[in-house]
Amino acid sequence: MLPPPAPQQTQILRRLLLPRAGGRLPRTVAVVGNAPLGPSADRAAAIDGADLVVRMTTFAVDGDEPAIGRRTDVVVVHRALQPGPDTFRDHAQRLYLLAEPGRAYWESEPLPAWWPVDLELVPISNQEFTSRTRSALRLGRVAVAWPTTGTLAVHLMHRLFPHARILLAGSSLVSSRPARAALDHHWGGAVALTPEHKLARESRALRAWQRAGWLEPLA
Numbered sequence: 001m002l003p004p005p006a007p008q009q010t011q012i013l014r015r016l017l018l019p020r021a022g023g024r025l026p027r028t029v030a031v032v033g034n035a036p037l038g039p040s041a042d043r044a045a046a047i048d049g050a051d052l053v054v055r056m057t058t059f060a061v062d063g064d065e066p067a068i069g070r071r072t073d074v075v076v077v078h079r080a081l082q083p084g085p086d087t088f089r090d091h092a093q094r095l096y097l098l099a100e101p102g103r104a105y106w107e108s109e110p111l112p113a114w115w116p117v118d119l120e121l122v123p124i125s126n127q128e129f130t131s132r133t134r135s136a137l138r139l140g141r142v143a144v145a146w147p148t149t150g151t152l153a154v155h156l157m158h159r160l161f162p163h164a165r166i167l168l169a170g171s172s173l174v175s176s177r178p179a180r181a182a183l184d185h186h187w188g189g190a191v192a193l194t195p196e197h198k199l200a201r202e203s204r205a206l207r208a209w210q211r212a213g214w215l216e217p218l219a
Helices: 006-021 041-048 126-136 149-160 199-212
Strands: 028-032 052-056 074-077 095-098 121-123 165-169 215-217
Touching (some): 006 126, 074 149
Parallel strands (some): 028 052
């Protein structure tokens, strides 16, 4: 079966996400990345108090000490993820979106056999979303490049809900000097940076979106 036309992809994702935001258009969407963060009760409360909470790949929610909150409505994953303790926990209660930008190039790996057999995944359309994120990052002239999962998730939520305020936590790319060799994680070890990611361009884009007023980094 062929995938639905691009405009229908947008409508499908909105219809899947709205029930997780209480059945109405979200006013705030928390996107929680995996960069290390210190304790903060205010940050954890802002994340858990958002209308929609999106996490990704390798993550663990808060235990006794508040830092990044406990709610998880949506998880953005990719095939090469190193799962954290909460990546697949209670997976039947969440919506999982599959980012596969490398499929537009050479990647064609099957899903890992150790993923939950009943995990329901909704692919993120490369045509409708990833290509537009590439354009927003000005990667059009770069032969092989695609956004990190976190930046793709931020841009995806803005495309789906353009009037919402996007709260961004756990991103090391908002700074003007992002890490280049590896990306440290809030849980688990650092992940090596692959050459397809252009962090300097992502950093500039995130700061531009912050100046535009719809992206708000949480300290």
